[in-house]
Amino acid sequence: MTGKDFVDAERRRATPPxxxxxxxxxVLAARAAQTGRTALDVVDVGAGTGGFAVRLAALGHHVTVxxxxxxxxxxxxxxxxxxxxxxxxxxxxxxxxxxxxGEGVADLVVCHNVLEYVDSPAAAxxxxxxVLRAGGAVSVLAANVVAAVLQRALAGRYDxxxxxxxPDPAPVPDSAVTEHRxxxxxxxxxxxxxxGLRAGEAQGIRVFAGLLPGAGADPNAADAxxxxxxxxxxxxxLRDIAARLHVVAFRGS
Numbered sequence: 001m002t003g004k005d006f007v008d009a010e011r012r013r014a015t016p017p018x019x020x021x022x023x024x025x026x027v028l029a030a031r032a033a034q035t036g037r038t039a040l041d042v043v044d045v046g047a048g049t050g051g052f053a054v055r056l057a058a059l060g061h062h063v064t065v066x067x068x069x070x071x072x073x074x075x076x077x078x079x080x081x082x083x084x085x086x087x088x089x090x091x092x093x094x095x096x097x098x099x100x101x102g103e104g105v106a107d108l109v110v111c112h113n114v115l116e117y118v119d120s121p122a123a124a125x126x127x128x129x130x131v132l133r134a135g136g137a138v139s140v141l142a143a144n145v146v147a148a149v150l151q152r153a154l155a156g157r158y159d160x161x162x163x164x165x166x167p168d169p170a171p172v173p174d175s176a177v178t179e180h181r182x183x184x185x186x187x188x189x190x191x192x193x194x195x196g197l198r199a200g201e202a203q204g205i206r207v208f209a210g211l212l213p214g215a216g217a218d219p220n221a222a223d224a225x226x227x228x229x230x231x232x233x234x235x236x237x238l239r240d241i242a243a244r245l246h247v248v249a250f251r252g253s
Contacts, residue, residue: 018226019205019233020141020246021055024108027137027248028061031107034135040107043131045094045124046114050076050087053110057085064088064101094124103130112141113244115191116180125195132197132251140192140247145182147210147243154211185245197249203233204242211241 032038040061044053047065049072057063057080065076065087073089080087092100094114109128115121128138145164152161164182183191185202192199207229232238239245 019203019230020112020139021052023203023246023248024052024056024110024139027108027139028056028059031135031137035107037107041105041133042108042110043097043101043106044110044112045097045128046111046117047076048072048113050079052112053087054080054083054085056110057087058083062088064090066090066092066094066097066100068093094118095120095127097124097127098130101131104133106131107133107136109136109138111138113143115140115142115188116182121181121191122194125191125197129195129197129251134251134253137200137248137250138192138197140188140249141205141244142188143180143182144204144240144242144245145184146241148182150211150241183245185240185247188245188247192247192249197251200248200250201234202239202245202247204239204244205229205233205246206243207232207238207241210243 028040031040038060042053042056042061042063043066044050044056044063045066047053047067048069050065053063053065053076065073067073067076067089068091070091073091076087077089090100094111095118097109109131111124111128115124118124132138149161149164152158152164189199189202209225209229233242
């Protein structure tokens with residue numbers, strides 16, 4: 001399977017995360033035009049089993065995956081080998097990223113579903129900024145607290161919804177609330193800008209698929225849902241209630 005075949009197969013699945021893939025494609029195309037290099041250096045921090053990393057490697061980029069889990073790294077390498085591409089795997093934490101891969105080495109850093117779990121989101125973003133080359137970009141995808149509150153309120157779980165609005169909620173034993181951070185868009189933007197990066201336009205991922213139980217279950221409605229998600233992704237009032245917030249940010253020249 002070629003890189004193009006991989007991308008085409010991904011698009012045929014018509015899942016909302018394709019919006020993120022499209023945004024990365026645009027960033028990489030702009031960076032390639034800027035640098036004159038078609039094969040760019042990408043670092044995927046918290047890469048997990050390598051879904052985005054393998055896709056980018058299949059498109060011809062040099063991809064390093066960083067994750068604290070050796071099992072996740074092994075799965076990413078296996079996934080890459082299955083497609084016939086190569087990943088560089090490094091075990092470690094997001095906050096140590098600059099020490100792990102070096103400073104000023106990346107054209108793109110992928111930071112998806114990571115800031116919710118690290119010890120210090122600010123330290124992680126600072127490390128990412130150090131890893132980027134001048135003019136490089138970071139793709140940040142993070143859970144949205146507004147969506148989590150709406151989901152629980154619509155399900156009648158009012159105590160959980162109220163608790164998520166507390167700025168620093170105390171852990172509740174045996175709670176059904178998933179214990180990880182969530183962000184509003186202003187919080188996420190401030191985190192990025194405090195690291196010295198310039199935040200670009202934001203988009204919402206899974207506005208409706210994340211809010212309505214069973215959304216997307218009907219294959220006959222998949223195209224309509226995909227088109228609706230794409231239209232809503234950048235519409236401010238709808239973007240701000242999406243399950244995930246996606247921001248591409250840039251390091252100045």
